[in-house]
Amino acid sequence: MIISIDDTDSREGMCTTYLCAILMDELKEYGTIRGSPILIRLNPTIPYKTRGNASTAFEITTSEPEKVMEHVISRVDELSELQSEMTNPGVVFIPEDRSEKVKEELGEFFLKAVREVLQIDDAKNLIANLDLPSRGWKNGRGLIGALAACGAMLNPGWDHTYEYLAYREKDTWGTKRQVDEESVKEADLATYPNTWDTVDIANNAVVCIPHAGDPVLFGVRGNGIEPVTITSRMIISEPVERYAIYKTDQGTDLHLIPVERIADIKDMHSYTIEATVDTRPETIRGGHTIFSVRDDEGDEMDCAAYEPTKNFRELVRKFLPGDRIVFSGSVKNNTLNIEKLNIISLVQEQESVNPTCSECGKRMKSAGKGQGYRCKKCGTKADLSELVEVKRGIETGMYEVPPCARRHLAKPLVRCQEKESEKNGKVFPSR
Secondary structure (H helix, E strand, O other): OEEEEEOOOOOOOOOHHHHHHHHHHHHHHOEEEEEEEEEEEOOOOOOOOOOOOEEEEEEEEEOOHHHHHHHHHHHHHHHOOOOOOOOOOEEEEEOOOOOHHHHHHHHHHHHHHHHOOOOHHHHHHHHHHHOOOEEEOOOOOHHHHHHHHHHHHHOOOOOOEEEEEEEEOHHHOOOOOOEOHHHHHHHHHHHOOOEEOOEEOOOOEEOOOOOOOOOEEEEEEEOOHHHHHHHHHHOOEOOEEEEEEEEEOOOOOOOEEEOOOHHHOOOOEEEEEEEEEOOOOEEOOOOOEEEEEEOOOOOEEEEEEOHHHOOHHHHHOOOOOOOEEEEEEEEEOOEEEEEEEEEEEOOOOEEEEOOEOOOOOOEOEEOOOOOOEEOOOOOOEEOOOEEEEOOOOOOOEEEEOOHHHOOOOOOOHHHOHHHHHHHHOOEEOOO
16 A cells, blocks of 8 residues: 655644654554655645645555554644644555556656646546545645655656655754754765765855754755765764655656747746847846846746855856856746756857057057057057957856755756766766
């Protein structure tokens, strides 16, 4: 039986992954947990998400499915942040005797939940059509994520990574986390690049430790179970109540939809599109850097490197009209929030300078207004200035925002450095 859960947390507390970890321990009384649990990040632009828009699922072999379902529903009811207006839990159960139709339709639903904007009725109607045991609380929005997690569990072919999540003892929730940051930095050095987004070296920030009042102490992301485990065991911290290692779509770019035309772009979706820079980047109040791009049909849209992307904005501010770039990111209010980019070609920038003396090679001086130029040493004259190429300070290749600004689903360049360098030229992972 597959058990999936979503939307049990709030911005103030609880965590769906923690509730899942508790259930996996408690349900051992009724059967055997099979394989790794999964943590699925859904469409990151959804405005009514509780925090990170994640859902979870795991599989259990049991001869007592009714008792399992009863226990899960009871614990979700007890532990969810039901007092929060934004919290609307959902639980879905997939029996052992599932059909190919269930597998196929839930697989499609999973991908839609990561890329599209789904309604609660989309989930409720599919649950009814497939006759799946389920339970929704309040408006039942969590049924969307729960169904998506079922689809991910039934269709394991998607690109995946792993996250080791350590949880705090309950009496410490809401207090400052006690984690030795030097040990985190040493652990990061020991396993990078097989782990990533543990430390943001450029911005001198430990990024694997959350700040909300939820049960998570820290989370380490990586390519496999072994590297995330090694890193986590090197971290010195307050006592850990429990931990879980999730298979996840984090760091995969699964949310990105390739498009060729700006006309095909919609708000609350994420895209990859090749376009030409149309205006010089401008930094506005708040430190956000904004500029316009156009596609091959002449349609335009804004792109943004927001203040949280820190040093990434220094790269973006060097763009010039005519630069050809592939942009990846999420769209809100008709503006693409850049997550990474691939500079295909750069225009040549020139500036006018005094001409060079043909005799001595030194720069001439102005001979006066409207009188051209003259070399004081050689007496050589010239009527016109010279145009010389200005060094842009950037080069073609792939760039990304720093770890402190990375979204859960965005694929770090370090994951695909060798492969992408063969296809797209140089790769500049943010570290």
